[in-house]
Amino acid sequence: LFLTGLSGSGKSTIARNLADALAERGDRKVTLLDGDLVRQLLSAGLTFSRADRDLNIVRIGFVAAEVARHGGIAICAPIAPYASAREQVREMATATGDFLLIHVSTPLEVCEARDRKGLYAKARAGAISNFTGISDPYEEPRDADLVLDTSTMSRAEAVDAVLGLLVAGGWLASSGR
Numbered sequence: 001l002f003l004t005g006l007s008g009s010g011k012s013t014i015a016r017n018l019a020d021a022l023a024e025r026g027d028r029k030v031t032l033l034d035g036d037l038v039r040q041l042l043s044a045g046l047t048f049s050r051a052d053r054d055l056n057i058v059r060i061g062f063v064a065a066e067v068a069r070h071g072g073i074a075i076c077a078p079i080a081p082y083a084s085a086r087e088q089v090r091e092m093a094t095a096t097g098d099f100l101l102i103h104v105s106t107p108l109e110v111c112e113a114r115d116r117k118g119l120y121a122k123a124r125a126g127a128i129s130n131f132t133g134i135s136d137p138y139e140e141p142r143d144a145d146l147v148l149d150t151s152t153m154s155r156a157e158a159v160d161a162v163l164g165l166l167v168a169g170g171w172l173a174s175s176g177r
Contacts, residue, residue: 001073001162002064002089004080004141005104006133007119008111010150010158012036014104015077017159022073027172031067033060035078048130054085061089068097081132083139098171102162103144108133110151 001018003011012034019032039046042059046052057080064074080086086101093099111133112120123131130136146165148158166172 001075001100001102002080002086002093003075003077003102003104004086005106006108006111006138007079007131008114009104009106010148010155011077011079011104013155014102014148014150014158014162015075017155018162019075021159021163022075025172029067029072031064031072031074033063033074033076033078035060035076035080038078048136050082054082054088057082057085058088058092061092064089065092065096068093079132079138081136081138083141086141100145100165100169101141101143102146102148102165103141104148104150104158105140106148106150 001015003015005011015032015034019030022028022030038060039056042063043052043056046056057078060076060078060080064076067074076089080089090099090101115121119128119131120134122128123134128135132138146161148161150158153161163172167174
């Protein structure tokens with residue numbers, strides 16, 4: 001499961017709640033690859049250049065594909081602003097399992113209003129360069145399996161929508177939650 005969207009869109013929150021819901025079911029092992037944590041550990045030292053952003057996403061994809069290859073469910077929640085890098089991850093994942101792209105399409109102004117770290121303000125002031133949605137592009141997915149807007153739905157509704165997709169696609173049994 002690959003959640004993509006702007007900073008502050010709700011990706012990490014949905015991913016954490018989804019991981020909890022799937023772990024409670026006990027069907028398979030669940031691994032959460034949150035964008036911020038991956039940046040600190042797996043991709044430490046990378047910049048926010050396009051090449052480094054793409055490398056970060058490919059690293060996430062590699063780990064996710066390995067999780068799937070060993071029978072687990074990987075939930076990835078990076079910004080992943082570029083379509084080409086997302087497509088690379090799709091190719092890696094589908095070589096060993098399935099890939100579902102979930103676009104958390106919360107509007108930019110809502111993401112900015114939620115920004116507890118002040119990153120959007122710093123980016124608008126020029127203190128942060130290459131900031132997705134401000135000084136760097138976000139290529140909205142045209143091939144998302146599910147689109148969620150957390151400005152119009154609750155956290156529980158978003159998680160239920162993903163679980164519904166998994167049930168409808170046959171990845172999860174309809175019983176339990």
